[in-house]
Amino acid sequence: MDYSKFKKKTILCIDMKSFYASCSAVAMGLDPLTCHLAVVGDTERKGSVVLAASPALKRDFGIRTGSRLFEIPDDERIHIVNARMASYLKQSMEITKLFHRYVPSECIHTYSVDESFLQIDGTEKLWGSKFEVAKKIKDEISETFGLPCAIGIGPNLLMAKLCLDLEAKKSGIAEWTYDDIEKKLWSLEPLSRMWGIGPRVERTLNRMGIRNVKQLANYPLHLLEQKFGIMGNQLYHHAWGIDLSEMGAPIMQGQISFGKSQILLRDYHDPKEVKHVILEMSEEVARRARRAGKAGRTISLGIGYSKDEGGGGFHRSKSIDSPTSITLEVYGACLKLFEQFYERRTVRKISISLSNICDDEEVQLDLFNEKRPKQHDLGYVMDSIREKYGSDALLRAVSYTKGGTALHRSKLVGGHKA
Incomplete structure (x- = not known):
């Protein structure tokens, strides 16, 4: 390379x-x-x-x-x-304010409540070398908030993240350059330790004979693209440490999806109650897509069974002809998956996602469902009401049943007590 x-x-x-x-x-x-x-x-x-x-x-x-x-x-x-989620979020915002003292806002990307990227090019005269500015930030966070942190340094977002996860979390501060790829990254195994590779992708790669990053980097690119599409191109280049993402952009372009996962407060023995929660979660997933002005063609449903019955479960996907952000269409696809793969066992976890994303600029007309444009518009109207008056301002009837969880979760912050 x-x-x-x-x-x-x-x-x-x-x-x-x-x-x-x-x-x-x-x-x-x-x-x-x-x-x-x-x-x-x-x-x-x-x-x-x-x-x-x-x-x-x-x-x-x-x-x-x-x-x-x-x-x-x-x-x-x-x-x-x-x-105490409200307290954690407040602390996270205070830490982000500290970052603004070192770099301008366009050079900060908040990846999650506890993780951020900073681009520090051009700050040498103010703060010194990259290691010096990293140590200054680490020390100031410790002195100001009493909190420990680790910092990975790299030539792009991917490399900085890999350095953080695989070395800096142990040493405190570390740097990876392109010269470190073959020595520090290629031996990585199993593949799920590589940022951006989840269990399902790992299993697929394993079936292709790819078990470590070196094998991924040396696998024919056209075969990866043939199997994974654009994601195959990304997997290949990430194995070489290449990432062209800009600050604030999703690091795995093409992998954007909208999802929600929920560990239920109790075991659900009645499939009717499970369907009530699936409807609530379909509403939330569709709402997240609408908030971003997106729609998706592939709906995925995951069901996890209670550990008391041996655990396990299933995760299946269904693609539809027209991209959607309509709650009832997402729910309808999930319902078909549930009825096809559910094994009449006790449910403890549910996950739903909408992927294969595109812009939600227009709704394709359906000769068999003339109400589709109205359903599409109604979703946005309901979202605006919830934005103004709170997430519990409009709830479906199932949320008031014994199995519903949305009413309880509307009082939480980040899914947990404030």
Whole structure:
């Protein structure tokens, strides 16, 4: 690969270590790095999910994000607290304000509540070398907020993120250049450790005989494109450390989707109740697409069964002829998938996504559904009412049934207690 053809930027990827747990620890006067603290969705529910665990809790007790409250040992050293999402979001915004002291707003991309990218080209005279500015930011976050962070440095967004995940989270600050690709990235295995490769893509690549990044980088490009389309091109170039994304743009172009996943508050034995939640979630997924002015052709439904019955589940997709952002069309596709693959077992998790995205500029007329344009417009009207008066201003009747969750979740921030 001739890297001289690609522009070399100076990108910092900053990750707040165990952000929720660290924020809660500081609020309690504890050291985020040495205390044993878990943040859970609801301390009153034994099955509640651990949203964040302090580094010491991970190291000494093996409790991680995704563990359950009942798995946490009864040890007096361990602090268990409810999530305080409003407080975490406020803290995140304050950290972003700190970044503005180092670079202008167009050079900041907030990737998530606890992770941001900064482009620091041209700041050398103000703050020194890239390592010096990284250390200044790391130290100021620690001194101002009492929070630990790690920083990866790279010539593009992808490389900075890979450096963060694979090295800087252990060392504090690290840099990867194109010279490090073969030595530090190519040996990576399993492929799901590579940022941007999920379990399903990994399984497909494994079936093609690709088990590490080096094999991916040396696989014929035309065969990857034949199998994955534009995503195959991205997988190939990412294996070589190449990423042309600009600040603020989705790093995996072409992978944009709108989705929602929910771990249910209890086991759902009645499929009718499961369908009620599917309708609520279809509403939310379609709303997210409409908010972005997008529509999608592929609807995916995932169902996870209760661990009490051995776990497992299914994830299936269905493509439709015309792209949609209409709630009932998303729900209709999910319902067909549910009825086809559901095994009459107890449900504990549901996920829905809308992909194969395009602009929602116009609705294709359907000779068999003359109400389609009105349904399309009605969705946007309902969204505007909810934006003005709150997400619970308009709810479907199923939300007031025993199985509905939307009314409860409308009182939450980020899906958890404020």
